[in-house]
Amino acid sequence: RKEVEQDPGPFNVPEGATVAFNCTYSNSASQSFFWYRQDCRKEPKLLMSVYSSGNEDGRFTAQLNRASQYISLLIRDSKLSDSATYLCVVRASGTYKYIFGTGTRLKVLA
Amino acid sequence: DGGITQSPKYLFRKEGQNVTLSCEQNLNHDAMYWYRQDPGQGLRLIYYSQIVNDFQKGDIAEGYSVSREKKESFPLTVTSAQKNPTAFYLCASSIRQGLGNTEAFFGQGTRLTVV
Numbered sequence: 174r175k176e177v178e179q180d181p182g183p184f185n186v187p188e189g190a191t192v193a194f195n196c197t198y199s200n201s202a203s204q205s206f207f208w209y210r211q212d213c214r215k216e217p218k219l220l221m222s223v224y225s226s227g228n229e230d231g232r233f234t235a236q237l238n239r240a241s242q243y244i245s246l247l248i249r250d251s252k253l254s255d256s257a258t259y260l261c262v263v264r265a266s267g268t269y270k271y272i273f274g275t276g277t278r279l280k281v282l283a
Numbered sequence: 284d285g286g287i288t289q290s291p292k293y294l295f296r297k298e299g300q301n302v303t304l305s306c307e308q309n310l311n312h313d314a315m316y317w318y319r320q321d322p323g324q325g326l327r328l329i330y331y332s333q334i335v336n337d338f339q340k341g342d343i344a345e346g347y348s349v350s351r352e353k354k355e356s357f358p359l360t361v362t363s364a365q366k367n368p369t370a371f372y373l374c375a376s377s378i379r380q381g382l383g384n385t386e387a388f389f390g391q392g393t394r395l396t397v398v
Contacts, residue, residue, distance in 0.1 A: 181323075205384045216373055216389040217326070224384070260325065262387075269314045269333050269377070270341070271387050275325035 174199055177263050179274035187282050190251050194277045196261030197243045204266040206237055208246050211258045251281045285310045289374050289390035296397050304359045304393045306374035315357035316375040319343060332357055369397045
C-alpha cells in the first residue's frame with residue numbers, strides 16, 4: 174500500500190463548478206499535511222497547509238480527518254487557471270521526510 | 284530575493300557519464316531534499332539532509348550520491364550506475380521540524396536527459 178494515495182484523475186469540470194479531491198495516508202503518526210499545486214513541467218508550489226480544524230483560503234477549503242486518515246481539498250467556483258495537478262503531501266512526526274502522493278490532475282473547461 | 288536555485292535547467296548526458304546537479308538556497312534552511320519525478324508520476328525521495336555533513340538515503344538512492352559540506356548547498360551526482368536517469372529532478376528545503384506545519388520550498392528543477 175502506498176503511504177499517500179490519490180485518485181490520479183483527470184477531473185474535467187466546467188468553469189464555475191465545485192470539485193473535491195481526497196487523499197488517504199497510511200501512517201497514523203503523520204503530523205503535517207499540505208496541498209501543493211504543480212503546473213505542467215514546473216516545480217510544486219504550496220497551495221495550503223491543512224490544519225486539524227480545517228481551513229479556508231478564498232475558494233479553497235482543506236479538511237483533515239485523522240480518524241479515517243484522509244485529507245480533502247474543495248475548490249469552489251473553478252477557474253480556467255485552476256487547471257493543474259494537485260499533490261497531497263504528508264510528513265510524519267519525528268521525521269523530516271515529506272511524502273508525496275502521485276497527484277490529481279484537474280482540467281477546468283471553458 | 285530568498286529562494287532555491289537549481290542549475291542547469293536542462294541537462295543532456297551521454298550514457299556512462301556521471302553528472303552533478305547543483306542546488307543552492309539562501310533561505311537559511313537546515314533541511315534539504317532531492318526528489319525525482321517521472322512523467323505522470325509523483326515525487327520520489329532520493330536523498331535528504333537535516334544538517335551540514337549529514338544526509339540519509341531516501342526511497343530510491345541507488346545510483347545517486349550527495350554531499351552537504353555547506354548549509355546552503357546540496358549537490359546531487361547522478362552516476363553511471365543509475366539505470367534510468369532521464370527524469371525531472373527537484374531540490375527542496377525546509378526549516379527544522381517542530382515549528383508547526385513547516386512546508387518544503389522547491390527550486391525550479393533540472394530536466395536531465397540521457398542521450
